[in-house]
Amino acid sequence: GENVEQHPSTLSVQEGDSAVIKCTYSDSASNYFPWYKQELGKGPQLIIDIRSNVGEKKDQRIAVTLNKTAKHFSLHITETQPEDSAVYFCAALWLGGSYIPTFGRGTSLIVHP
């Protein structure tokens, strides 16, 4: 089955800095890679996703890149703000196959004002 590794487990930055979270996956059949933000006491919320036919996708201050050859994908947050503080999860799944996501273990992002 799929295995997703996520690093780092904790990331502490100053407000205004950039933050990068990296994930690797093992199953070459995976073709959809969502990122979720989970705030304290809430369920994960989809913030951005990327499909295997695209190398990069941006949405305002967040962007995701995908390298299918190396089987890794990354989340980039620019101009971080205190409200970006949360746990971020990457996931990988096979659309057209099982449709069930395998999640990374999460990255706790702390943005200091």
Added chain:
Amino acid sequence: DAGVTQSPTHLIKTRGQQVTLRCSPKSGHDTVSWYQQALGQGPQFIFQYYEEEERQRGNFPDRFSGHQFPNYSSELNVNALLLGDSALYLCASSLAPDRASGEQYFGPGTRLTVT
């Protein structure tokens, strides 16, 4: 437009007891998936329901069972509770796989504590 709702919010049970958790999917969604999220971990897939049947199952014992109703809402039942079942249980709704875009919408979860 109501999102995914779950009840109860918190629950405390004793080892050996049984528990039922409930989920109502986002309007327009017909598929419900359940996940277990232990502290400091990512969500682990338990099973998925659509058309009132269990369609896929993760690596969880038979003590975990579920049901989906005609209005697409769902229940998760756990029998013979163990201390290790303490976790946040998340429900996620989506469209059926033949129409799915991959997007899932999660509820706020039910925090289960087994003592």
